[in-house]
Amino acid sequence: MTQQTKVLQLDGDHLSIEEVVAVARKGWRIELTAEALATVRRSREMVEQMVSQQRVVYGITTGFGKFSDVMISGEDVSQLQENLIMSHACGMGEPYPAEVVRAMMVLRINALAKGYSGIREETLLHLVELCNRGVHPVIPQQGSLGASGDLAPLAHMVLVMLGKGEAEVNGRRMPGKEALEQAGMAPIRLQAKEGLALINGTQAMTAQLCLALYDARIVLESAEVISAMTIEALRGIPKAFDPQLHLVRPHPGQQESARKLLLHLQGSERTTAQGELRVQDPYSLRCIPQVHGATRDTLEYVWQTVTRECNSVTDNPILFTETGDVISGGNFHGQPMAFAADFMAIAIAELANISERRTERLVNPQLSGLPGFLTENGGLHSGFMITQYVAASIVSENKVLCHPASVDSIPSSANQEDHVSMGTTSARKLRTVVSNTAKVLAIEYLAAAQAIEFGHGALGAGTARAYEQLRKVVPRLTDDREMHPDLQMAEQLVRDGALFWE
Template sequence: MSSAIVLDPESVDFATLRRLWRGAPARLDNGARERIAASAEVVDRIVAGGETVYGVNTGFGLLANTRIPSERLAELQRNLILSHACGLGDPLPRHVVRLMIALKLLGLGRGYSGVRPEVIDALQALIDHDAMPVVPAQGSVGASGDLAPLAHLIAALMGFGQIDVAGAIMPAADALVRLGMAPLELGPKEGLALINGTQASTAIALDALFAAERVFGAALVAGAMSVDALKGSIKPFDPRISALRGQPGQIRVAAQIAALLDGSAIIASHARCGRVQDPYSFRCQPQVMGASLDLLANAARTLTIEAAAVTDNPIVFGEDDSAISGGNFHAQPVAFAGDTIAIAMCEVGSISERRTAVLVDPKMSGLPAFLTEDGGVNSGLMIPQVTAAALVSENKSLAFPASVDSIPTSAGQEDHVSMAPIAARKAASIVRNVAGVLAVELIAAAQGIDFHAPVATSERLGAAHARVRGITARLAQDRYLADEMRALQAAILDGGWLDDFTIA
C-alpha cells in the first residue's frame, strides 16, 4: 500500500478522482481516522444523555417522531439496512462500486457522521481485497441520499446479498469468510450515516464524466481528420477568431484542432482552392464542442466538490455535542451535473454525425458516394452513417433532463427529490453512444484520407489513422463491419486518442 493514494477528505482534486476511477489503490489518511473516532464519541455521549435525535434513537422518514428504546438501537440500524436494500436492475459496474466506496470513505472521513473506526476498516477492506458488493443500479431517486444502492453496499458487509471477489460473485456471507472478515454490526446512527449520502449518484456521474473525457479527446481527433478528408479550411481555427469571443472551451478546441492538422500535406495541397466556407459541422467545431467542453469542466468542478462532501443526516458537531438534521443528502447538484454531461456529449455526437453525413455525400465532399469506389454493387458507408444517425436520435431522447423531474416518496415526507442517479446513468449511456458515433466518423474520415493518397495527412493525424487501420482495414468492397465498428467504439472508450487532453 506504499504507492496507494492517500485519501485526504480536506483536499480532493479531479486528478485524484481520475486515478481512483482507473483503479489505483487507496487508503484513508490517519488524520481522518482521528476525526472519525472523535465524532463517534459524540454519538456515544448523545445516546448516554438520553436526548432524542433523529436517526440515532428515532425511526426514519415519516416515523421520525417514534422514539426507540436504547436496548433496540442495534436492531433499528440493522432493520434500516435490510429494509432499504431493495434495488432492482442490472448491477453497477464493479469499478463504479469501488468509486462509491472511496467516496463514502472521503465523506465519512470529514468526521461529522458519527461512525466508529471499525466501519471505516470494513469499507477499507473491500478496496484492499478488491471485493465489490453487487449493487443494483435502480432504486434511488437521489434523496434522502442514494438509499437503496448504499444499503446494498452495507448489507453485503453484514453478510446479505452478494460480493464480487476479484471477479468471482458469491453470497456475501461466504465472501466475508473467505476474506477473514466478521459481519459488520452497526452502532447508533451508523446505518443512517452509511446510506444517507450521494455517493452512488456521484460515482455514476464521475464514471460518465471520465468516459466523456476520453470520448471528447477522440472527437477532437475525428473532427480534425474529417477536416483533412474534406480538404477543408484551417482558417476557422485561427486563434484570433476564438480570442475575440473569449469562451475558454472554444479557445481550447480551436487550438487542439489546429495543432492536430499542423503539417498536413493535404491542407497544403489546396491552399489556393476556391472554397470559401465549409459546412458548420466542420468550421464551427470550436464553437459547438468548446461550449460542450465548458459544460463538462463545470460538471467536473461540481462533482469534485461533492466527492468529499458531508451528505448524510443528521450531521454531528463535536464542539457542542449536537446532531442537526438538514438536507445535504439531496443530490440536486449531482443531478444537474449528470444532465450537463448528457447534454454536452449529446451535441458532441450530433455534430460528429453531421460531419460523417457530409463525407459520404459526393455533392458535399467531392469524394466518391458513400466513400466506396465501386458504388451500386457496393453500398460503402451508407448504413454506418444510418447507425450513427440512430444513436444520435436516441441520445436526443436520453438528453431530456432528469433533474427537472420529481416525485414524492416516504408518505410525502420526502416530497422533492433530485433524480440524480437517473441523470447520471443516462449520461453514461449517451457517452457510450457517442463513442459509437465517433467510430463511424473515424472510419469515414480515414477512408476519405485514403482517397487523397499519396498526399499525406499530418504526423499526429497519421498516427490516429494508423490506429483506426489497426482495427478496421480500408473498405475496398462491402464486408461485415459490425464487429470492427464495435471494436473501434471500445477503443474510443479505452482512451489514448489525445493523451494530453483533460477536461479539467
Template sequence: MQKQTPPFLYGEHYLTASIALNIVRGKQKGIISSLSREKINQNRQVVHNIVEKGDPVYGINTGFGPLCTTSISKEETKILQGNILQSHSVGVGSPIASDIAKLMMVLKVQSLAKGYSGIAEETLDRILWHIDNDAIPQVPSQGSVGASGDLAPLSHLFLPLLGLGNVSYKGEVLTTSELLSKVQLKPLHLGPKEGLALINGTQFIAAHAIKVIERLHNCLAHADIIGAMMIEGLQGSIKPFFKELHQLRPFKGNIHVASRIKSLLQGSEIMQDHQYCDRVQDPYSLRCMPQVHGASRNAWLHLKELLEIELNAVTDNPIVIHENLTISGGSFHGQPLAMAIDYACLAASEIGNISDRRIYLALEGNSPGVPKLLMKNTGINSGYMILQYTTAALASENKGLCFPSSADSIPTSLGQEDHVSMGSIAGRKALNVIENVEKILAIELLTAAQAFEFRKPLKSGIILDEIHQKIRTKVSFAQQDRVFADDIEEGIKMIKNETITSLVHQIASREKLSLETPYSQDFEVY
C-alpha cells in the same frame, strides 16, 4: 525502479475523480490517517453521549423519515441501525458495474472520514477491507430517487457489513456469509447512527458522475482529433480555428478546441493544396467545431468543478458538529450534481449529433476528389451509406435520452421527502448516451480515414498521418462492400482503449510538438 504513488489519506487529502479511479484500479492505496481516526473516534463518542443523555436527535434515537417523531429506547438504537439497511435494500434491475460499486465505497469512506457522521472506526476499516481485497457488493441499478441520498443502492452496498447480500470476489459471486467464512471474518454489529450514516449520501450519483467525467473526456478528445481528420479528408478550411477569431468570444472550451484542431492541421500539404480555392466557407459541422465541441467542453468542466466539491463533502444526515449541535439538514439531496449531469448528458449527445452530420457530409461527394458514399465503384457497392443509418439511429436515441431527469420529482416517504433529485437516473442515463457517442465516433473515425485516403499522395501533419497509419493496421481501406460491422467493432475498441489519444501524446512527446492551450489544465481529469 518505478516511484510509488504516496497513499491517499481519506478525510485529510483532497479527493479528485482521477485519484478515486486510481484507488479503484489498484494504482494508489487509500488509508485513514491517525489525524482522521482521532476525529472519527471523537465524533463517535459524541453520538454515544447523545444516546446516554436521551435527548431526541433524528436518526440516533428516533425513527426515520415520517417516523422522525417516534422515540427509540437506548437498548433499541443498535437494532434500529441494522434494520434500516435491511428495510431500505429494495433495489431492482441488473447490478451496477463493479468499478462503480467500488467507487461508491471509496467516496463513502472519504465522506465519513471527515469525522461528522458518528461512524465507528471498525466499520470504516471493514469497508477498507472490501476495497483493498476487491470484495465488491452487488448493487442493483434501480431504486434511488437521489434524496435522501441514494438510500436503496447504498443499503445494498453495505449489507455485507451485516453478513447479508451478495459479493463479487475473485471472479465469482458469493453470498456474504460464504465470503466471510472463506476469509474468517464475522459480521459487524452497527452502533447508534451508523446505519443512517452509511445509507444517507450521494455516492451512487457521484460514482456515476466520475465515470461520466472520464468517458466524456475521452469522447471530447477523440471528437477533436477525428474532426481534424475529417477536415483534411473533405478539404475544409483552417481559418475557423485561428486564435484571432476566438479571442473575440473567449469561451474556455472554444479556445481549447480551436487551438487543438489548428495544431493537428499545422504543416499539412493537404491544407496548402487548396488554400486558394474558391470555396469561402465550410458547412457548420466542420466550421463550428470550436463552438459545438467547445460548448460540450464547458459543460464537462462545469460538472468536474461541482463533482470535486461533492467528493470532498459530508453528505449524510444528521451531521454531528459537537455534542450540543446536531443538524438535520439536506446535504444528501442530489440536485447539485443531478442538474450538472443532465447538462453533461446533453453535451455528450451533441458531440454525437455533430459527428453524425460530418459523416453524412463525407458521403455526399461534394468535396473534390472524394467520391459519393466514399467509394469509387458504387451501384454494385453501397459504400459507406448504411453506416450513417446507424449513427442516425444512435443520435436519435440519444435525443430521446436527453430529457433531464432532474426536471422530475415524485414525493416519497409519505411526503416527508416531497422533492427529490432523480440524480441517480441522470447518472445512469448519461453513461448510456456516452456509450452511444463512442459508437458514433468510431464510425466517424472509419469514414474520416476513408476520405483521408483520397488525399494521397498529399500528406497531412505528422500526427494525423500517423493516426491514419494506425487505423489502417486495424481497418483496411474499403474498395468494395464488406461486413462493416467488423470494422465498426474495431473502431469502438480504438475509441474505448484510447488508442488514438495515446498515440497523439506519444507523437507530440517524440517530436517535441506542443498541443497545450491556455486552458489545457482545466480540461484534464485530475
C-alpha cells in the same frame, strides 16, 4: 510499487475524480490518514454521549423519514440500524458494474473520513477492507430518488458488511456471508447512527458521474482529432480556427478547441485556403470550435462541481464536534449532481450530433466530391452506407436520453420527503450518452480514414498519428465486409484516448 497496488491516502478533503477512477478501475488500495481516524473517533464519542443521555436526535434515538417522531429505546438502537439496512435494500434491475461499486465505496469512505457522521472507526475500516480485498457488493441500479441520498443502492452495499445480501469476488457472484469468509472477514453489527451514516449520501450518482466525466474528457479529445481528419478528407478551410477569430469571442473552451484543431492539422497538405475551393465550409466543419468548445466549458464546470461533491459531507444529521451541535438538514439532496449530470449529457451528446453530420458529408457524394459511400464499386458494394444509419440511430437515442431527469420529483415517505432530485437516474443516463457518443465518433473515425485515402498529400501532425493508429488494427475497406468488428476496434481507440496527442 506497481500502479495496480498503489495506496491512496484518504483524509476526506482531497479526493480527485482521477483517484476515484483509479480505485474503481486499477484496483488502487485505500488507507485512512491518522488525522482522519482521529476525527472519526471524536465524532463517535459524541454519538455515544447522546445515546447515554437519551437525547432526541434524528436517526440515532428516533425512527427515519415519516417515523422521525418515534422514539427508540437505548436497547433497540443497534437493531434500528440493522433494520434500516435490510428494509432499504430493495433496489431492482441489473446490478452496477464492479467499477461503479468500487467508486461508490471509496466515495462513501472519504465522506465518512471527514468526521461528521458518527461512525465507529472499526466499522469504517471494515468498509475499507471490503474494497481493498475485492469484495464487491451486488447493487441493483434502480431504486434511488437521489434525495435522502442514494438509500437503496448504498443499503445493498452495507448488507454485505452484515454478512447478508450478495457480493461479487473475482467475477463470481455469491452470498455476502460467503464472500466475507473468502476474504477472511467477519460480519459486523452496526451500532447507533452507523446504518444511517453509511447509506445517507449521494455516492451512487457521484460514482457514476466520476466515471462518466473521466470518459467524457477522453471522448472529447478524440473528437477533436477525428474532426480534424474529416476536415482534411473534405479539404476544409482551417482559417476558421485562426486565434484572432476566437480572441474576440473569448470562451475558453472555444479557444482551446480551435488551438487543438490547428495543432492536429499542423503541416497538413490536405486543407485549402479561403476561396481556393470554397469561400466557407459548412457549419459542421467551420463551427467545430464553437460546438466542441461549449462542451469543453460544460465539462470544466461539471468537473469542478463533482470534485466538490467527492469531498463533501452528504448525510443527515451532521455532527459538529467543536460546537456540540447536531443539525438535521438536507446535504443528502442530490440536486447539484442531478443538474450536473443532465447538463453534461446534453453537452456530450452534441459531440455525437455534429459528428454524425460530418459523417453524412463524408459518405454523401453530392456533399463530399468523393465516391458515394466511400466505395469504388458502388452498387455492387454498399461501403459506408449503413454506418451512417447506425450513427443516426444512436444520435436519436441520445436525444431521448438527454431529457433531464432533474426536472422530475415524486414525493416519498408519506410526503415528509416531498421533493427529490432523481439525480441517480440522470447519472445513469449520462453514462449511456458518453458510451453512445464514443460509438458515433468511431463511425466518423473509420469514414474519415477511408475518405483520406482518396486524396493526396501529407496529413497533419495529429491526424497522421490518428490515421496510423487506426490502420494498425483496421485495414482499408476495399470490398464489403462485416463492419461490426471494425467499429468495435475504432470505438476502443476512441475510448482509450489512443489517437490524440500533444
